[in-house]
Amino acid sequence: MMKNRSLISINDYSKEEILHILKLAEEFEANPRQKILSNYVIATLFFEPSTRTRLSFESAINQLGGRVIGFSDSSNSSVSKGETLRDTIETVSLYSDLIVMRHPLEGSARFASELNGTPVINAGDGANQHPTQCLLDLYSIQKTQGTLDNLDIAFVGDLKYGRTVHSLVIAMTMFKNTRFHLVSPMELKLPRSIKDFIISAGLHYHQYEDINDVIGKADILYMTRIQRERFADQLEYERVKNAYILENSMLENSKNNIKVLHPFPRVNEINQNVDSNPKAYYFQQAQNGVFVRQALLASILGLK
């Protein structure tokens, strides 16, 4: 179904294809060390920093018996000598079966995917999309709530630049009766182009500036970091950087089933006193990334 197809934006996949990946991820969670990638070489090209995405992809590949090539710092590649993205991708395609790529420029992953037949997985392109994070977020929501339908999901923080938010909002419009609660400073509201997905799906959103207005109604509280690296004006970043800090006491009147998610890295938007609360799910969420990425690799390589 997804064989040899790149994944650049979450809406490249239908709802059925997303559900197929989530089902397959359950299989990999039960048996993550099946050696199905022993004949494959995967390239991980990270032109931007990463901990979870790169290392969970590499752990996923290693556990399945595959080989990884690539770089985590493009200053150590010929990019530093002025090589174009086109030439880098054309070359790496000769050495690998699939390319996982993170790049600061929006649209760069789409560009790379259109160069030749080697499938590309977008591991984050600027402030645009982060579809593999989205899949692991969906897996985490389904696992903790037992469903992806009829949920109140609150997004908190940098909704303007947060690519994980953009992908997850789009994905949740595919499910029945999602209610979106969007909490951000005025300057960091969800872009109109993403809100249009909600409207086109016949769903509703509400916007807030105070996080306390949503904690009591949320099934999922999706916290995000204010994305310092995307601000043109650092003074503006300084003004909003501590807009939201979740404290354990703030969860006292939340629903029993609520889970706090965060794509990470966090700076200080979730106090460490929340970490031991059973409602905190962000480290398990990061672990789920391995199983979901195994499912994705197996699907794109036509192995499952």
Ligand code: CP
């Ligand atoms: N969630 C996420 O993309 O984390 P990293 O930047 O550490 O990969």
